Amino acid sequence: MAIKKNIYGKKITPFDWQEKAKEYKNLLIIAPTGSGKTIAAYNWAFSSDKTERIIFTAPIKALSNERFLELKKAKKDVGILTGDVKINENAKILCMTQEIYTNHFAHLPNQKVVIDEVHYMFQDPYRARAYAEGLYKTSKDSDILLLSATITKKAIKYFEKITQRKLDIIKIKEKPVETKYIGKIPPEKLTEYQPAIIFLFSLKGVTSIAKNLANYNEKINNLPSEKQLQKILKLAEKYKINSIELIELAKRNVGIYHGNMRYKEKIFTEILFRKNLIKFIVGTDALSLGVNFPAKTVIFGQLAKYYDGPISKREFLQMSGRAGRLGLWDIGYVGFINTPYESFEYSTEILYNMLLKRSLEPEEIIVAPSYKLIIRQLSLKDLIENTEKVKEVIKEEVESISKLSSKEMSKKDEEELQKDIENEIKKLTKTIMHKNNIEDAEKIYKIFQDIYFDEFDPYTNLYIAEKIYKNNYQVKCIEIYDYFTEKDTQREKLQFLKFFKGLTRSEKYRVIGLNEFEELIKEEDEFVLDPEKIKT
Template sequence: MSDHPLLRRLPSSSGASNDDLLSCFLDYVTEKKLELYPAQEEAVLELFEDKNVILNTPTGSGKSLVATALHFRSLAMGRRSVYTSPIKALVNEKFLALCRDFGPDNVGMATGDATVNRNAPIMCCTAEILANYALRDGAQAPFREVIMDEFHYYADHERGVAWQVPLLTMSESRFLLMSATMGATEFFRDELTRLTRAETTIVSSRERPVPLEFSYVETPVDVTLQELVEAKKTPVYLVHFTQNEAAQAAQDLMSLNFCTPAEKASIKDFMMGVKFTSPYGKEVKRYLAHGVGIHHAGLLPKYRMLVEQLAQRGLLKVICGTDTLGVGVNVPIRTVLLTRLSKYGGQKVSTLSARDFHQISGRAGRRGFDDIGYVVAQAPEHVIENLKMDAKAAGDAKKLRKMVKKKPPEGFVGWNEDTFKKLQSASPEPLTSRFQVSHGMLLQVLSRDGDGCRAMQRLIADSHEPPKAKKQHRKRAWQLFRALVERKIIEMLPKAERAEGRKLRLNVELQDDFSLNHTLALYVIDTLAIIDPASPTYAADMMTLCESIMENPDTILRRQLSKVKDDAMAEMKAEGIPYEERMARLEELEYPKPCRDFIYSTFNEFQAEHPWVGQDHIRPKSIAREMFENFRSFADYIKDYELDRAEGVLLRHLSGVHKILTQTVPDKFKTESVQEMEAWLAGVLRGTDSSLLDEWERLRDPNWKPSEDEPASREPADITRNKREFIALVRTEIFRFLRPLAMGNYKLAASQFSQLRSIWSEESLIATLDPYYDEHERISIDNEARNGRHTYVESSEDKRTWRVCQVLVDPEGLNDWQMEFSVDLEQAREAGKPTLALLGIGPVVVT
């Protein structure tokens, strides 16, 4: 059994003194061969005195250890504690770490995607989940200790309200707020003290365990990198502000050599057995083999994890990535090299905020590895080019007169060394309140025991907003309240039925994890009830509903719209339509939106009945559906839309659709065609990158228990392990062949499978099918044709191969011809996808 070092240090009773508990925790620190920094020690002592603590110390100064101390004290005293952070990956990482220290029975997790051990004494969750508890339960929320990590997200435009709500309602809790870039903290100290009636201590330090050295350079980035590598200031994180720039940088660095042959051999050895099967995988492998990593959200998770593992072993000299590294990504680095000091913030390009700068630069220097971290900023490219020309002219007046200086690009927001110096000394900007009233908030608060109306009034009054904004919030709350009453979602109780201050009742039941991300799941369920399950497009329409409640993956939708416009332009040119009219028509086009009018009309009706939907909108689109209906594999779709650098975006979208199908759609709506579609999607995910699907399935298993002895598997997923999923993938490959065959494109059909080229040709396919067309009008590939009952699978005695027969469905309904394939299961496991060999086409033989 795994040892859980903090679990075995818990006293036998909950009556231990603070001194005893502190002694037990310090034993753990000693066992880990750690030594508390002054700020850590001060924060722990204050927390053990039942005070609130605001911990505002640099990255790498051990804030997580302070949080662990608070969890330990809370558990020892028989209380519940909660850890929250802005992103699911950090919640998951903290969950596994706490399981190792306290044992899996004592730790739970809730992220909206999955819930594990919900009633555990230690809970890890996203900020939105904690806000739900705070709104619904107020002072009676079940957590006595609240740890809010990366607290600067309080100022996030979209999500900041979730970080403020616990500070307004959980008056019986004690808080630990943590961030490296919190800015001014006095306001939060006063508010926490007012809320909890307990003293609040600010523990702040600008001193880093690993100090930073800053430098500004006016050399090209490739020269800068070579100098840093030669000075052994690696790993270097080369920071960009778009995924495309990071990817292009990795490509550009292939002409440079950063690693010795021995180092490259070590990288090769470590990557042994790793499959780079996606379209972009070959590029990633090429970069890594050269000692150059790439890390951004557009990559498949398995590639990002591999980069992190290589970096942790010191095998990568340079990592090209985006500024998202600033939030908790596990990539140890010595040097941060900033390619720019300005970025696009959603509306305009502006100089980096002090908070962004400190978040990014704070990742330099590894505790326990480095004595110093390095932060280097590049001068603007046009400045560097002009300096090179000046140097080349060497003061020659004639050359200088002829020189044409390079100008900055249009819309450029410049920076210089003074900008860099100001950012170094600048304090993070004050955190701005993002409080807002929504239907969801109103329903949560009104569902409380007692006087929910008074609680809502108090919530607005206590919010961290100026008086003018509070007035607008009260007006907004009243408008929403009236709408809920008019629709009888809220009902005022007769005076005779009022008890304990309760004046109303809700006529709806909110799910435990009710939040903005889940609200529209109710729309899917309501709308499925009015779709005819006998419709030939029922399964595909269900997928469209699932896709419609998800956020738009803009990168993919832009490519779809571009293709729509290209096709339309070619068609209009062929028709001779004048240029001006063509341009006008193009402006009216949009990316594919199946069931567009149906979805918009049913959503409007749903919104009228369920006004807590608020400002959220339905977003019809067709990505997973397009893949499903057109028999496209993950690799096909990436190539179709040239999405190589955005594979992670497509994978996350498909994973989200699968979760909604599996987690939200009730089983009563799942016909055989839906089940097959679900299996196909699961097979696509598992064959592309099983990490997301395996993790989600593992966390949904009520019997699963994490273990510190459970290493992250580096073996490729066995794509054949789930027979239903694998058959769905095999059938997709069959229909990739059948589709061009049915259209009479024998050349394309013959090229679909590599095995076909040596056995089947365009001519042999025509000759083989001539007798078929003597008796049948065509080969059908409609929804009836793709029904699973037309596919027959037999396994060989040694379980190494399958024989698959696919009936050719014809309009006459004779269905008396079939294709026969063989599938090598071992080859499928190795390749991560089914590879079929066509054995024959002919009449069905009745035995």
């Protein structure tokens, strides 16, 4: 057994199917959340000493950090690469984002590659391309393990098409614990189902329900003991939590979790919940992605999102999969509560009952166009004159999208997509020429081609290029960040940090204030750029 204990010091005892994983070369494991896919992945990854490199990819930074820390605790030679963090990059085992794997490692031979939460690509079309390209470009001399939540036969066929190889399949239909769907939970019964995760899809909803629940806990004296309270305060001090809201909620048995929180705040909340120091987590679907949050009960306070409408059956199952954990709660409960935060005129009760009956939706994804690839093949003159080359390059991009997508595209689909991309390129060209003479426009366009960062939309990239040109090729980190940021979240800071670090590899630009910008991030959260400081 390659890994004997998980990150929390719990002994790992594999099931037969988890042991069997190491017998296969290219493998797809389909299993519900909480079934033990990670243990199977370790058995598969460490089954041979002849592999040159072992790679674990994940859709979010928190998962890469968790994997890195778990392997480090097991005394493995492991490194991590997430764009903003680079530790032990020449290690035999590397944890990384999907984008880094696709751009820098996919083509390399003699690797064992674990793609975790691969079904995520069907939920996020903006990042689906990195998954599709990574799977397609993976060397024929490397082995692949795909870890997925429940998917249909259509997705299995797509994965075989995109990886260009026959995949053996291990399919686990049920978790090792029973799940009971219990419907509506009256407020006065909530404490019977703790510890529980309550899902909502808006920051306002999460904050409001958390406060209401904390007040209710105080009213009925459902609070941490004095000993638990001291542990909560010590952990708050250890992780330098300066959010009074987080600490006050924790004192009343409640935590919150959403994408805009700082890394240290998420870690603090995770540890409190895992150590049973708080009994409720109120969070968004950021909680559904892999991070280890064992709970007795999952409660939905909302089942429709503001922009996207009702969640899919796959999302419902993935979130519900947090309920129950072998050895802790052999029965997991899934229910709902009525809140004022359900989107529009939807009824949480109707959606809940509908989702229970609904079949899994067939997976369909059309990957997004890569404007970076398009503009890097075209001169500004091509764009202005709308030359035949523009149409040819866009046609090649449409063919690439068709090849990488799971949905079969008809000729009409391809023609419409061609037209849409051509129109977008025309708009970009007008924006470049607006207020700029041809000489300036040429120089701005060359910077635009050079600095293009996939995590920004085309116009943000273009406006940053203009700013760099006007600053005589100086990249003033803090000035650019302050100008272009929207909410000043840690997520945005880390995104810009990756962008600025990428520019340091070019001699064309003078990157100013990078160290100061990095220090700003560290002052807010010393752990986010140094996950090794986390002690669970």
